[in-house]
Amino acid sequence: MASDKEGKVVTQQLTAAELRSLIKQTAPYRNAHAILADEWGARAQENPLFQEPITVADLQFAKDLQAAGVSPVKLEFDDYGAVQRWIAANQQYLTPNDRAWLQRPFD
Numbered sequence: 001m002a003s004d005k006e007g008k009v010v011t012q013q014l015t016a017a018e019l020r021s022l023i024k025q026t027a028p029y030r031n032a033h034a035i036l037a038d039e040w041g042a043r044a045q046e047n048p049l050f051q052e053p054i055t056v057a058d059l060q061f062a063k064d065l066q067a068a069g070v071s072p073v074k075l076e077f078d079d080y081g082a083v084q085r086w087i088a089a090n091q092q093y094l095t096p097n098d099r100a101w102l103q104r105p106f107d
Contacts, residue, residue: 012067021061022070032061036071040093054093056101080106 014022021029034040035058065071076082083102087094094102 012064014064014068014070018061018064022065028057028061031055031058032065033071035059035062036065036075038089040090051093053095054090054098055095056097059098059101077102078105 018029020026031054034043035054040054062071062075063077066074066077075086083106087099087102091099
């Protein structure tokens with residue numbers, strides 16, 4: 001979340017589709033929540049025969065949930081070290097596109 005000149009927290013609004021997903025607790029919301037709660041690995045262990053990779057859409061939704069103030073759990077998307085640690089801890093669930101998307105702000 002960003003702050004304005006007076007130090008007040010400024011949140012962004014979710015899109016209509018994101019808000020619907022949040023309200024209905026759909027798969028995209030559950031995926032984003034699992035990223036923010038650091039539960040993706042636990043979900044993969046529940047079903048070892050199918051380990052779904054994280055997608056850029058999942059990451060973007062997680063980032064949007066944080067920016068909207070919906071989730072108190074934080075993956076610091078703007079902190080290079082935090083992103084690198086998160087990538088290292090979750091590399092088996094990430095595609096090259098995911099890693100590129102996460103690292104893009106630091107190029």
